[in-house]
Amino acid sequence: MLAGKVIMITGASSGIGEAAAWVCAQHGATVVLVARRTERLRQLAAELRDKGAETAFASADVTCPTEVARAVDLAVERYGRLDAAFNNAGATTVSAPLHETDDADYDRVLDVNLRGVWLCMKYEIRAMLAAGTGGAIVNNSSVAGLRATSMGAPYVAAKHAVLGLTKAAAVQYAPSGVRVNALATGLTRSEMSEEVFARDPAAEERMRRRNPQGRVAHSTEVAQAAAWLCSDQASFVTGATMAVDGGAGAW
Numbered sequence: 001m002l003a004g005k006v007i008m009i010t011g012a013s014s015g016i017g018e019a020a021a022w023v024c025a026q027h028g029a030t031v032v033l034v035a036r037r038t039e040r041l042r043q044l045a046a047e048l049r050d051k052g053a054e055t056a057f058a059s060a061d062v063t064c065p066t067e068v069a070r071a072v073d074l075a076v077e078r079y080g081r082l083d084a085a086f087n088n089a090g091a092t093t094v095s096a097p098l099h100e101t102d103d104a105d106y107d108r109v110l111d112v113n114l115r116g117v118w119l120c121m122k123y124e125i126r127a128m129l130a131a132g133t134g135g136a137i138v139n140n141s142s143v144a145g146l147r148a149t150s151m152g153a154p155y156v157a158a159k160h161a162v163l164g165l166t167k168a169a170a171v172q173y174a175p176s177g178v179r180v181n182a183l184a185t186g187l188t189r190s191e192m193s194e195e196v197f198a199r200d201p202a203a204e205e206r207m208r209r210r211n212p213q214g215r216v217a218h219s220t221e222v223a224q225a226a227a228w229l230c231s232d233q234a235s236f237v238t239g240a241t242m243a244v245d246g247g248a249g250a251w
């Protein structure tokens with residue numbers, strides 16, 4: 001499904017991003033892994049190469065333009081172009097009522113989840129336009145991008161804004177053959193959700209009950225949707241928000 005594609009994945013050092021690296025590689029893609037934890041990326045790259053995948057990694061903080069630009073440059077310099085990107089890096093915070101939330105928490109959550117996607121799209125789209133071969137971008141939003149959840153106002157605001165960026169870019173770049181879509185991801189087993197469950201042990205059961213399937217997704221289930229949206233099988237899909245949430249949005 002992805003043979004010959006060069007795909008950059010942010011937040012690849014764990015969770016959904018790591019799962020996406022495996023799924024994309026299994027479908028024949030060359031994967032460029034991006035995150036801050038260099039050792040994790042080095043290890044994942046070695047494991048992927050052991051299974052026959054072509055891969056490179058760039059240590060980058062998605063809030064830093066020069067680091068994001070360097071990661072995109074790595075893909076282009078090493079593999080000639082960037083066909084697709086999964087902008088997945090994200091962060092949450094201790095969920096507190098809005099009036100008790102630290103400004104520093106607000107800044108951090110908006111920086112990673114929104115500015116990070118903004119910067120990634122900016123440099124990815126520049127590379128795609130320069131190559132002239134189109135491309136596909138998938139931004140990882142959340143069910144919190146569609147409605148208020150218990151994850152805190154800054155996270156809800158950032159994930160809503162990611163859907164806005166996705167739609168604006170989809171419309172702007174459709175004539176250039178660049179598709180831009182988003183995932184409205186539901187509760188998924190990862191470092192992020194484990195952190196939430198550790199802080200609030202009742203949260204897992206509470207969140208499961210709000211989900212018609214009554215379970216937490218495996219990160220691979222979300223990664224599969226991202227991989228499909230990156231592929232040419234999704235050629236007429238752009239500006240869309242795909243729910244991968246066990247039916248939570250239907251309730």
Ligand SMILES: NC(=O)c1ccc[n+]([C@@H]2O[C@H](COP(=O)([O-])OP(=O)(O)OC[C@H]3O[C@@H](n4cnc5c(N)ncnc54)[C@H](O)[C@@H]3O)[C@@H](O)[C@H]2O)c1
Nearest residue numbers: 011013014015016061062089090142185187188190191192
């Ligand atoms: N797990 C869930 O239930 C859930 C639900 C909805 C949406 N999401 C979204 O899925 C995405 C992936 O999260 P996950 O659940 O796999 O959690 P995770 O914590 O395992 O993964 C997040 C990744 O982003 C990386 N990251 C964080 N800040 C970064 C930065 N400044 N620069 C570069 N990388 C950075 C982390 O190191 C990590 O690799 C996030 O955008 C999250 O908001 C997760």
